[in-house]
Amino acid sequence: MKGQAPSCTVHTPASLVGALEILFAEKGTWRPLAGGTDLMVPFAAGTLPFTRFLNLWGLDELRGIEISPENISLGALTTYADVRSHSLLRAEFPNLVQSARVTGAMAIQNRGTLAGNIANGSPAADTPPSLLAYGAEVQLQSLAGSRWVPYESFHTDYKQTVMLPEELITRIRLPRTTGDTFHFFRKVGTRKAQAISKVCLAAYARAEEGRVAEFRLGMGSVAPVPLRALTTEMLIQGQRLEALDDHSIAEAKQALLEDIRPIDDIRSTASYRRKVSANVLGQLLEAMIERFKRPQIRA
Amino acid sequence: MAEKMKLSLNVNGQARTLDVWPMARLLDVIREDLHLTGTKEGCGEGECGACSVILDGKLVNSCLIPAVQAEGGELCTIEGVASEEQLHLVQESFLHCGGAQCGICTPGMVMAAVDLLHRCPQPDEAQIRDGLAGNLCRCTGYVKIVDSVADAAERALQVAKESRS
Numbered sequence: 001m002k003g004q005a006p007s008c009t010v011h012t013p014a015s016l017v018g019a020l021e022i023l024f025a026e027k028g029t030w031r032p033l034a035g036g037t038d039l040m041v042p043f044a045a046g047t048l049p050f051t052r053f054l055n056l057w058g059l060d061e062l063r064g065i066e067i068s069p070e071n072i073s074l075g076a077l078t079t080y081a082d083v084r085s086h087s088l089l090r091a092e093f094p095n096l097v098q099s100a101r102v103t104g105a106m107a108i109q110n111r112g113t114l115a116g117n118i119a120n121g122s123p124a125a126d127t128p129p130s131l132l133a134y135g136a137e138v139q140l141q142s143l144a145g146s147r148w149v150p151y152e153s154f155h156t157d158y159k160q161t162v163m164l165p166e167e168l169i170t171r172i173r174l175p176r177t178t179g180d181t182f183h184f185f186r187k188v189g190t191r192k193a194q195a196i197s198k199v200c201l202a203a204y205a206r207a208e209e210g211r212v213a214e215f216r217l218g219m220g221s222v223a224p225v226p227l228r229a230l231t232t233e234m235l236i237q238g239q240r241l242e243a244l245d246d247h248s249i250a251e252a253k254q255a256l257l258e259d260i261r262p263i264d265d266i267r268s269t270a271s272y273r274r275k276v277s278a279n280v281l282g283q284l285l286e287a288m289i290e291r292f293k294r295p296q297i298r299a
Numbered sequence: 300m301a302e303k304m305k306l307s308l309n310v311n312g313q314a315r316t317l318d319v320w321p322m323a324r325l326l327d328v329i330r331e332d333l334h335l336t337g338t339k340e341g342c343g344e345g346e347c348g349a350c351s352v353i354l355d356g357k358l359v360n361s362c363l364i365p366a367v368q369a370e371g372g373e374l375c376t377i378e379g380v381a382s383e384e385q386l387h388l389v390q391e392s393f394l395h396c397g398g399a400q401c402g403i404c405t406p407g408m409v410m411a412a413v414d415l416l417h418r419c420p421q422p423d424e425a426q427i428r429d430g431l432a433g434n435l436c437r438c439t440g441y442v443k444i445v446d447s448v449a450d451a452a453e454r455a456l457q458v459a460k461e462s463r464s
Contacts, residue, residue: 004322005320005321005322005323005324005327006301006320007301008301008320008321008322009301009302009321010304010321010322010365010367012367012370033365036363036364036365036368037345037360037363040324040345040362040363040364040365041344041345041363043322044324044343044344044362045344051301053322053365055365055367055368057368081357101429104345104433105348105429105431105432105433105434106358106411106414106415106429106430106432106433107345107348107351107358107359107360107411107433108345108360108363108433110357110358110359111357111359111360111363111364192432193428193429193432193433194346194432194433194435
């Protein structure tokens with residue numbers, strides 16, 4: 001028997017309101033538990049500083065993928081496997097599908113949840129770069145009500161978020177992607193499967209009337225938090241497609257080094273991460289330029 | 300000290316009720332309470348897949364599931380894969396193709412292969428590798444394991460053809 005199971009209490013609420021009530025009444029003492037794929041590792045190692053767990057896995061209110069003309073909204077307990085198999089996500093948000101495919105393998109993907117992936121706050125998680133590239137928003141709910149937070153301001157520092165102790169993530173929504181779009185996702189790890197990222201990068205771009213009308217670049221494992229490379233984005237967004245050349249790629253690679261703040265750790269070094277981030281950005285921009293030479297508008 | 304819970308679940312086709320700690324790992328419940336020791340512990344942190352079982356029709360790492368989340372569930376372990384009379388096709392193929400060597404990863408590999416062939420009865424090599432990506436083996440170099448799964452898929456097709464004719 002591993003972990004401190006005999007000293008742990010689990011409460012399984014019958015409804016979302018039931019969960020929010022206990023979080024409000026006994027603030028900060030209950031650790032939400034969804035699919036367990038992150039939480040059970042430090043738990044078994046005996047390093048998790050919690051003994052009371054709020055078991056959310058059975059709350060079907062937090063499941064389901066809803067589609068409107070403007071958004072796709074994913075329940076907090078949407079698993080990586082749910083993401084992988086969803087036809088609209090595959091068509092409109094291929095980066096998110098890719099990031100779900102490279103998070104662990106099938107057994108992890110069947111249990112791990114999108115909300116867990118972001119609430120856990122790891123800068124090395126693989127869905128955050130895609131969520132950043134797609135301009136995701138996160139719904140936080142407490143007994144007092146709910147609020148939508150832009151995902152780019154969700155993480156405040158290493159493993160710190162804007163969530164209050166009495167709040168739960170209930171949904172994550174992404175604006176639908178339409179028009180002449182480009183999607184790019186790359187995870188750089190030690191192995192193809194079951195690796196944790198050294199660098200992870202996701203980009204979304206849309207061309208309109210000969211310009212890059214939208215360009216968002218999400219990065220993982222290069223700073224204390226998953227982040228958008230805003231300086232780099234500003235160099236590319238609004239550019240005329242025909243003006244994008246080797247010089248603009250070199251400038252963007254230089255700008256990226258100002259956006260990221262990588263460190264040396266057990267998985268990689270800061271200098272490797274800087275070099276790889278810039279090189280992958282170069283590949284991304286070359287692919288984007290090539291892709292936008294001929295408009296492709298999804299019906 | 301917290302309280303134990305009554306955990307009711309179906310294990311390999313049989314209804315069972317156990318007294319367990321709610322945060323006990325399903326892996327420990329399987330090995331220590333149910334005495335089903337075919338399921339192995341490798342890394343204990345979701346990297347190696349040795350503890351793979353099928354819970355409610357989905358492949359999972361039993362080291363990452365607290366017992367409380369198996370309440371009311373349907374659990375299939377390696378002991379539930381073969382029938383009394385006959386090995387599962389996947390098990391036969393692992394024997395036939397040399398997919399099992401030291402044996403530590405084999406129960407998890409078989410569970411992942413059974414799950415894959417259920418979702419995707421005729422996988423290509425990339426699909427086999429994706430289906431087994433969460434299961435580490437230090438003996439075989441994976442080639443014989445991939446061959447075993449391909450062999451099982453092919454024989455399943457033969458069996459289906461024979462039963463039609």
